[in-house]
Amino acid sequence: MSTRPSNTAGFTLIELAIVLFIIALLLGGLLGPLAVQVEKRERDETRDTMDLALEAVYGHVLANGYLPCPDTDGDGTENRQAAATEPCSAASGTLPWKDLGVTGMDAWGRNIIYRVTQSFANKDNGEDFTCGNGGTTGVSFRLCSEGDIEILDKVGGDTIADKVPAVIVSVGKERPTSAEASTDEKENLDSDEKFVRRDYTNNFDDMVSWISPNVLRNRMVTAGRLP
Numbered sequence: 159m160s161t162r163p164s165n166t167a168g169f170t171l172i173e174l175a176i177v178l179f180i181i182a183l184l185l186g187g188l189l190g191p192l193a194v195q196v197e198k199r200e201r202d203e204t205r206d207t208m209d210l211a212l213e214a215v216y217g218h219v220l221a222n223g224y225l226p227c228p229d230t231d232g233d234g235t236e237n238r239q240a241a242a243t244e245p246c247s248a249a250s251g252t253l254p255w256k257d258l259g260v261t262g263m264d265a266w267g268r269n270i271i272y273r274v275t276q277s278f279a280n281k282d283n284g285e286d287f288t289c290g291n292g293g294t295t296g297v298s299f300r301l302c303s304e305g306d307i308e309i310l311d312k313v314g315g316d317t318i319a320d321k322v323p324a325v326i327v328s329v330g331k332e333r334p335t336s337a338e339a340s341t342d343e344k345e346n347l348d349s350d351e352k353f354v355r356r357d358y359t360n361n362f363d364d365m366v367s368w369i370s371p372n373v374l375r376n377r378m379v380t381a382g383r384l385p
Contacts, residue, residue, distance in 0.1 A: 197331060200265035201358075201365065204328050207261050208367045211270065211326055214258035215369060220381050224298035225279040225324050225369070228272045229254040234262055244281045249273055250349040253326060264328040264365075271327040271346070273353075275305040278323045297383055299323075301375055307351050309368060313341050318355060322368045325353055330363030 219225050227236035228251025236254040237247040252269040255262025262269055283293045294300050305323035310316065327346050339347060340361040342354040355366035378384040 200331065201363075204264040204266075204365055207264060208270065208326055208328060208365065211253055211255070211258065211260050211262075212367055212369065214260045215324060215326075216374065216377060218258060219278075219374065220377060220383060223296045223383060224281055225274050226254045226257055227279050228252060228274060229262075229269075232269070245276055246274065246279050249276055249351075264330075266328075266331050268329060271329070272324070273307060273349070273351070274324040275307060275322075277303060278305060294384065297378070301379075301384055305369075305371055307353065307368065309366065310345075310352060310354050311356050312354055313345050315354075319368060319370070321371055323371055323374060325366065325368040327353065327367075328365040330365060332363060 215225060227238050227246035228248060229235060230237040230247050230251040232252070234254060234256035236257050237251070238244045239247055250271070250273040253260075253262045253272040255270075264270055278299050280298050282298060283295050304321040307320075307322035307325050308317055309319040309322060309325070311318055329343070329346065342356065342362050343364055345352055345354045346364050346366065353366055353368075354362075354364070356362060375384065
């Protein structure tokens with residue numbers, strides 16, 4: 159009787175390597191689309207969070223007559239100076255989510271950035287006289303008041319929106335350091351009055367939304383808070 163091993167008795171090392179290589183290719187092909195789907199879901203979730211936050215900001219100004227100040231110490235509440243007019247401690251910070259009754263973090267667990275035009279957030283009566291005499295009682299701004307925030311389509315590019323009273327930003331899944339950030343991402347991290355909103359790319363995943371000055375005026379007039 160022959161004792162020669164059968165050629166079909168098992169896999170050779172080469173055959174096993176080929177099988178593993180094929181499996182790796184299949185897994186890679188599946189994981190790529192899955193990662194894209196997961197990130198899309200996270201971005202959709204963050205967009206919903208930001209939309210809800212903006213509605214809460216509109217509700218806050220309708221109820222109180224002024225926009226909320228940013229949270230500057232991480233406790234979820236706005237921070238104001240102890241002055242008579244109680245201006246904000248800073249124009250930029252994070253969303254005062256406790257005051258607004260909303261979630262203050264995006265889908266990646268990072269605080270949502272919030273910047274406000276100071277004159278829209280103080281508790282003093284509006285005294286912008288550029289559109290007529292007299293101020294407004296119980297509202298910190300007037301119909302003619304203008305925000306100081308500008309939204310661009312890229313650094314040095316075209317203006318998407320200007321004279322914006324307030325803006326909120328999620329820095330996306332990959333929050334870069336200052337050295338790693340692209341030029342447009344740096345614009346959203348430098349705490350000044352300019353922000354960039356553009357399409358998602360490999361080097362830009364920020365999400366930017368803002369309070370529309372026209373929508374704000376319309377809601378305040380409709381609610382009888384402004385003449």
